[in-house]
Amino acid sequence: MRFTVALSHVLPQHTLSALVRAATRWRWRPWKNWLIQHVVRSYAVDLSEAENPDPTQYAHFDAFFTRALRPGARPLDADPRSLLCPADGRISQAGAIRDGRIVQAKGRDYSLAELLGDGAAAQRYAQGSFVNVYLSPRDYHRVHMPCAGRLVETLHIPGRLFSVAPAAVAGVDRLFARNERLVCHFDGVHGPFVVVMVGALLVSGISTVWAGAVVPPYAWVPQRLRPSGPQLAAGAEMARFHMGSTVIIVLPAGAATLRVGLVAELAVRMGERLGTLSSQDN
Numbered sequence: 001m002r003f004t005v006a007l008s009h010v011l012p013q014h015t016l017s018a019l020v021r022a023a024t025r026w027r028w029r030p031w032k033n034w035l036i037q038h039v040v041r042s043y044a045v046d047l048s049e050a051e052n053p054d055p056t057q058y059a060h061f062d063a064f065f066t067r068a069l070r071p072g073a074r075p076l077d078a079d080p081r082s083l084l085c086p087a088d089g090r091i092s093q094a095g096a097i098r099d100g101r102i103v104q105a106k107g108r109d110y111s112l113a114e115l116l117g118d119g120a121a122a123q124r125y126a127q128g129s130f131v132n133v134y135l136s137p138r139d140y141h142r143v144h145m146p147c148a149g150r151l152v153e154t155l156h157i158p159g160r161l162f163s164v165a166p167a168a169v170a171g172v173d174r175l176f177a178r179n180e181r182l183v184c185h186f187d188g189v190h191g192p193f194v195v196v197m198v199g200a201l202l203v204s205g206i207s208t209v210w211a212g213a214v215v216p217p218y219a220w221v222p223q224r225l226r227p228s229g230p231q232l233a234a235g236a237e238m239a240r241f242h243m244g245s246t247v248i249i250v251l252p253a254g255a256a257t258l259r260v261g262l263v264a265e266l267a268v269r270m271g272e273r274l275g276t277l278s279s280q281d282n
Contacts, residue, residue: 017161020202020243021216024061035061043138049073066141066240074140076235077273083256084235085131085268086146086195087247088139092132092169094262094274097250100126105170105264112250114177115196117157117222121185124192127253131262131274132176134164134246143239144270146249147277149186149193151210151229157181158219164200164246166265176248182206182214184238190277194250197239205242235271254278 026032036055039045047053051068058064076084093103100122101109113122135141159180162172169175180199186192197206199215206215210230232238258275268274 017199017202018216021205024065024243027060029056032058032060032064036064039064039137043136045138049140062242066242068142069140074269074271076271079273079276080234081190081277081279082147082234082273083131083249083251083258083275083277084144084146085133085270085272085274086238086249087133087135087141087143088269089133089135089267091262091264091266091268092134092164092166092246093264094131094258095129097125097128097130102130102132102176104175108170108173110174110177114174115181115248116183116194116250117155118183121194124252125194125250128251129253129256129258129275130251131249131258132246133248133268134166134169135241136165137243140270141241141243142237142270143195143197143241143247145186145232145234145236145238146195146274147188147190147193148232148234149188150231151227152185152187152192153229154185154208154211154214154225154227155183156214156219156223156225157183158221159199161199161201163202164198176246180215180218182208182239184208186232191252191255193252193255194248195238196248196250197241198246198248200243200245202243206239206245207242208239209237249274 049069051070100112103109113119116122160178162175176198182197184195207213256275256277
């Protein structure tokens with residue numbers, strides 16, 4: 001195991017993330033402008049796609065990090081049966097869920113029931129499929145609906161805050177089922193589906209369009225939320241990461257056929273086709 005992965009086991013993960021939350025919301029102009037420019041240069045962020053391409057005009061780093069894109073920057077795949085990519089990033093893993101187990105990395109998998117925090121709910125997806133998208137610091141950090149659906153409930157699950165970068169994913173057992181996460185259940189025309197927002201080291205928050213800031217506060221016990229549930233269109237914004245992380249789509253068996261070539265490290269963009277949803281009659 002690499003030193004940085006080993007170190008992450010003993011770091012005060014939530015304390016560090018709370019400090020990052022404060023630092024990324026500090027409005028002192030020299031600080032926030034330096035931090036924004038540092039990230040733009042270090043990660044080759046393409047600000048020409050942003051609704052506001054001037055890095056000095058953001059109130060603080062978090063406003064820059066969760067920036068909106070200009071209209072038309074992410075056109076949605078035109079096929080109404082497309083399963084859309086929910087975020088910019090890279091494929092971590094994608095494919096079949098086998099007997100309730102999801103591939104994390106070569107030689108590692110984890111329990112779907114543990115990821116969802118609900119064994120009964122996991123049963124309907126035990127032979128389904130999944131797509132895991134990793135968002136790096138250079139990426140657009142708003143998460144969008146992979147298909148149209150009505151929110152049924154969310155479950156905020158406590159956990160660790162390991163990094164979700166490729167080295168950690170390869171080195172930490174059951175990482176996505178151990179990290180703090182927000183599990184969002186939806187009902188769609190093509191059946192139920194789940195979108196899991198996974199927290200990570202230095203990720204200072206998760207917010208949703210229906211409830212605003214959800215994380216922090218960090219959970220100590222699972223918290224089941226039952227909002228009235230908005231109906232969201234395919235491609236509509238559903239949530240934001242305040243610093244980068246991972247989003248996982250979970251689908252039941254027969255709900256969709258994933259596109260060929262969704263392999264680890266493949267670069268993807270929000271709105272492109274990840275697969276084809278089954279017809280409503282199936």
